[in-house]
Amino acid sequence: MASSMSILISHSPAETECLGEKFGQAAGRGCVIALSGELGAGKTQFVRGLARGLGVTTRVHSPTFTLVNEYDGGRLKLFHLDLYRLETPEQILSAGIEEFLSPDGVAVIEWAERLGDGRWKMEDGKQFVRVKIEILSETERKIIYDDFGA
Ligand SMILES: Nc1ncnc2c1ncn2[C@@H]1O[C@H](COP(=O)(O)OP(=O)(O)O)[C@@H](O)[C@H]1O
Numbered sequence: 698m699a700s701s702m703s704i705l706i707s708h709s710p711a712e713t714e715c716l717g718e719k720f721g722q723a724a725g726r727g728c729v730i731a732l733s734g735e736l737g738a739g740k741t742q743f744v745r746g747l748a749r750g751l752g753v754t755t756r757v758h759s760p761t762f763t764l765v766n767e768y769d770g771g772r773l774k775l776f777h778l779d780l781y782r783l784e785t786p787e788q789i790l791s792a793g794i795e796e797f798l799s800p801d802g803v804a805v806i807e808w809a810e811r812l813g814d815g816r817w818k819m820e821d822g823k824q825f826v827r828v829k830i831e832i833l834s835e836t837e838r839k840i841i842y843d844d845f846g847a
């Protein structure tokens with residue numbers, strides 16, 4: 698899959714949400730969005746916009762005590778995962794992440810870097826999008842993401 702990257706400098710939480718919203722509007726069934734970036738980077742903020750773009754009206758909270766939160770009511774079902782508490786790729790796989798790599802809907806995964814680069818089994822024709830958020834200052838974020846027609 699040929700892909701190019703884009704960079705956005707976000708100046709506010711709302712701007713980061715807006716980018717997420719565009720992803721939510723463009724995402725097709727089976728799309729997996731891998732989010733990386735340190736604590737407080739804005740991953741969950743991005744997911745709030747993503748949910749809105751899919752038409753989900755429920756407020757998004759990070760799945761801190763469960764592997765996944767599921768949101769219905771949008772154009773496609775949204776599966777929101779957070780791998781923060783899982784230390785190794787082995788722990789992540791045994792937690793049952795596999796089914797969310799071919800989601801019946803859209804999956805967004807915070808701390809995707811915890812799974813390790815080689816572990817993402819991507820099938821042809823499937824949307825797999827990486828989004829990396831870097832903290833530049835209190836309100837500025839550098840967001841580097843794969844283009845997928847958003
Ligand atoms: N440009 C920005 N984009 C996203 N979040 C921002 C931005 N500027 C400040 N913030 C703040 O950073 C925090 C990001 O938190 P959160 O989305 O929970 O991060 P993460 O899920 O990556 O740990 C929020 O408190 C948000 O208000």
Ligand SMILES: [Mg+2]
Binds near residue numbers: 741759
């Ligand atoms: Mg988070």
